Amino acid sequence: MSEKIRVMLSESEVDKRIHEIGQQISRDYAGGQVHLVCVLKGGAFFMCELAKRITIPVSLDFMSVSSYGGATASSGIVRIVKDLDESLDGKEVIVVEDIVDSGRTLNYLLTLLKERKPASLKLCTLLDKPDRRVVDVLVDYTGFQIPDEFVVGYGLDYDQKYRNLPYIGVVEL
Numbered sequence: 001m002s003e004k005i006r007v008m009l010s011e012s013e014v015d016k017r018i019h020e021i022g023q024q025i026s027r028d029y030a031g032g033q034v035h036l037v038c039v040l041k042g043g044a045f046f047m048c049e050l051a052k053r054i055t056i057p058v059s060l061d062f063m064s065v066s067s068y069g070g071a072t073a074s075s076g077i078v079r080i081v082k083d084l085d086e087s088l089d090g091k092e093v094i095v096v097e098d099i100v101d102s103g104r105t106l107n108y109l110l111t112l113l114k115e116r117k118p119a120s121l122k123l124c125t126l127l128d129k130p131d132r133r134v135v136d137v138l139v140d141y142t143g144f145q146i147p148d149e150f151v152v153g154y155g156l157d158y159d160q161k162y163r164n165l166p167y168i169g170v171v172e173l
């Protein structure tokens with residue numbers, strides 16, 4: 001079965017917004033440095049583009065948590081698949097995510113990371129679907145708020161497909 005993809009946010013719209021967020025972060029942490037924590041796999045494309053636009057020193061780490069199976073609905077089960085390589089102690093940490101949907105993943109993750117004593121902990125997400133929120137999550141940097149539609153591209157997948165699309169699209173089954 002093949003799906004059709006309708007463009008929701010074009011490549012240039014996404015690029016422009018990531019550039020703005022990069023500038024914002026560079027201003028907010030001016031004179032310091034930031035430690036970006038990428039939530040794999042979805043956050044990887046966004047984090048790379050964002051990191052390139054931040055003009056203060058940046059360090060990177062990666063972790064992988066899972067709250068979804070192959071389906072498009074949240075199971076509510078969150079597990080660490082790959083943990084960070086480095087300590088967060090004393091660092092200005094920004095968690096970089098592809099999307100905040102129910103909020104379950106981020107709620108769990110932020111609670112866990114806070115215990116590792118970062119100097120500060122913020123959340124940056126490319127996309128936010130506020131209509132779907134089940135658990136409250138404070139988002140510090142948002143690329144776009146989008147309606148409740150299942151999206152792919154820029155790291156987001158449908159059954160592991162379409163992560164490499166350079167724009168955000170809606171899957172039409």
Ligand code: IMP
Nearest residue numbers: 074100101102103104105150151156157
């Ligand atoms: P949450 O725990 O419900 O907030 O879900 C977070 C994770 O679900 C995201 O990091 C994505 O991996 C996945 N997800 C949620 N909505 C979408 C979507 O529209 N497309 C692709 N993945 C999604």
Ligand code: MG
Nearest residue numbers: 040042043098
């Ligand atoms: Mg994700």
